[in-house]
Amino acid sequence: MRHTCLNCVYDLAQRDERVVFVGSDLGPGVLEDMKKHFPDRWFMEGVAEQHVVGMAAGLAMEGFIPYVNTIATFLSRRCYEQIVLDLCLHRLPVRLIANGGGVVYAPLGPTHLATEDITILRCVPNMTIVAPCDAEEMARFMSVSLDWPDPIYIRLAKGGDEIVSRAENGFVIGKAIALREPGQVLFVTTGILAQRALAASKLLAEKGIQAGVLHMHTIKPLDREALLKASIGVELVVTAEENALAGGFGSLVLETLNDADQIRVPRVLRMGLPDVFATEYGSQDSLLRNWRLDSDALAARVRDILPHL
């Protein structure tokens, strides 16, 4: 997914001379072709995320569209004030490409886990947050990223994720995609929880429970209309996210449903990361399994709760 995303930056740079790339001490060889062909528009800055975001703001104030790339934790926590003031207050078209959203960097420990980036960024005015579910959807997103007027936080998954998105669904920023029609249950997901929810819905179908999947690749602005429409007649909405439960994607869905007066609000079950730092390493899969975000656990939780509704 990351390679796809960065390759798209080079493609965009070939099409549009406003596109610049700003890395923060990335690995050797990143976007080598772009560096070779557009050396004026390719920057590799130091380990200095506050400066990097401010510099991108300065470039954007002059009409450029900077695509900034580094690890998600550093591109959200470390430079939060620069994101809020330099980018969002000024409403600048800077794209923050955040490697390893969620627990992708599980082996590297809690310093490298972006477990609350959705929480802290979704409350900032003018911010847009996207979390595509696979590389093909990422490519479709990047093709429409150029002319979006606001800052965009692009949450990257690990890469090599199962392709579940479909070309015919396209990509419109702020528009959700129904990957599976709802029944008595509706999973509402973002990022790679779409794959896990799809697998869970198949397990549930084997037990006679129809569960749909509404994939919200855009967390902000949330597709309120699609969420409300898909929730009509549903007994249970299950949100699934690779982010802290506190104030995250599930909270956003819950708030949106609660504040709507058009529908009778279904029960909402939020599945996400607990209010603890990771104490284990392992892998993204093992951490998600421990925190009951694998497909078996999602399906089991639905089976547990349905009889009590």
Added chain:
Amino acid sequence: MITTTSNSGLGLDSRSRDLRALIVRALIGGNRGHLGSSMSLVEILRVLFDDHLRFKSDQPDWPERDRFILSKGHGCLALYALLADKGFIAHETLDSFCHSSGILGGHPEATKVPGVEASTGALGHGLPIGVGMALAGRIRRQQYRVVVVTGDGEINEGSNWEAAMSAANHQLDSLSVFVDYNKLQSYGATTEVCDLEPLAEKWRSFGFSVREVDGHDVTAMNSCVKALPFESSKPSVVICHTIKGKGFDFAEGQAEWHHKSRFSPEDIARMHAALDQD
């Protein structure tokens, strides 16, 4: 080491006093403001706007303008005074400083005030933005200069030094930093809170070409600015030795005049009396 006089009446000509009168107008209009932090800036901004920066007040976005960023946004009253003086905003606008429907806030906002290049207030943001603007000018082969004015307490923030390393690495000689070195930050003396010395050496070691000047000496400031960039392929820094509250004897060098949220009738009388001095 450059020294500055603490004799408030000396060294201020009518132009400097007129600009201070505009600041006082806004202070009274808002019944609050950063008096000390603004008064130390007046001659720095006066010299830049009177004789060096290229701008068109009737076309604030003129592409060939020099980019000026007041990174120490709390000194905005001095900038507002210059913007009014140059015709970016009406003089009457100063009266609505900090009013709910006014455009002039306690920190400057680019989306509201013509001539304000970037919204500042949180410290340590101006220099990274300035680096981006200077790089943009290089990409497009534009000739504009980028000027960033920081406070002294402000450069406690690490983001300034991140940006300084980058500016030197990119050899941005179109970028100049002016440090308003009035030696007082919010709590007290910079030497007490977080000593900046040896400040010139710090900037030199970060790859800047450095000069120091009395920031209230208009002739010296003019010579200094005229010499920018001091060296080819290096960003420049001008360390301006200034006096917080300059021109107001009751406020000079007094940390409690960093910011006031209410003025007594006596305060206002003292401000007017200071302006009336010859």
